[in-house]
Amino acid sequence: MIEKILPSWVAAEEAFDDPPDATLFPEEEAFIAPAVDKRRREFTTARHCARRALARLGLPPAPILPGERGAPRWPPGVAGAITHCAGYRAAALSLDALTVGIDAEPDEPLPHGILADIALDRERAALARLGGGVHWDRLLFCAKETVYKAWFPLTRRWLDFDEAQITLSPTGTFTARFLVPGPWVLGQELTGFAGRWLASGGLLMTAITLCPTDLSRVRTHAYGRSVGARPD
Structure with a gap:
């Protein structure tokens, strides 16, 4: 399913159970x-999913150990992310991306009190205007997790829940605007990410990819201003 919100140049593999041949x-x-x-x-x-994705990229199997802050340590030249929740595991890898972030969550309400811990006042107000269809509070959390997974490989810095503002669209997209200085990527400061989301089969999924050609679009739109020259 997750391949529906990822570009064709990302190799994605997923599993809905734990296969006995996974080693x-x-x-x-x-x-x-x-x-x-x-x-x-x-x-x-x-990791079984990640090695299947490596094979699709023409790369040999390799150990994938957690590194700093639990982020997977990928083979040289690979950008990727892993996610897992009840009944679902996935990995998305690319040789073309500067960074990749994915997350999956059950399409259920967040536990009581969690939204207040992870959402800005502006985000909570926006959720109230979105109506039904999916559990928007859980989708917001899912998007914030994805933002962190895409942020960390570029910065090696923590990004707290209140340091990026997420705007969810019912059309299956979202944006993240950094509220702290963003990473400098290929000579320009990144001020945010654009992502996609999907609700299917009782799951919510979010994805962010960034490749060099995206940066020209970021320079043009820049999430509201011009630009200069968080784990498995």
């Missing part, structure tokens, strides 16, 4: 050995 490299086994069974299954299947 780990020894160093991955050593890392996940202390984990509970649920975490181990998520970790294993997500």
Whole structure:
């Protein structure tokens, strides 16, 4: 499903259960050995998806260990992201992207009190105007997770929930405007991301990709101003 919101130059693989043939490299086994069974299954299947995506890119299988702040350490030249939730695991990888972010969540309301922790006042007001169709509060959380996953490889910095403003559109798109200085990418400051979302099969999915040709469009639109020259 997630390939519907990703460009053709991104290799995406997903799983709706934990296949018995999913295996780990020894160093991955050593890392996940202390984990509970649920975490181990998520970790294993997500890496199974990632290695299938690597194969689609013409690359050999490789161990994918968590690095700084838990972000997957991809082979050289690969940008990618992993996500997992109940009944779903996915990986999206590219040789052309500067960064990739994906996330998946159940299409259910956020637990009580979480929205106040993750949403700006302006975002909560916007959610109230969106009406029915999907659980917009959960979709907002999903988009914020995706923003962080796309942000971190470019910056190696934390991005808190209140440091980017998300605008969701019922048409299946969203934008993120950074409220802190953005990363400098290929000689220009990035002020935000554009992403896509999908609701299907009881799941919400969000995706962000950024490739060099996108930067000319960012320079033109720049999320409201001109520009200068967060894990598995």
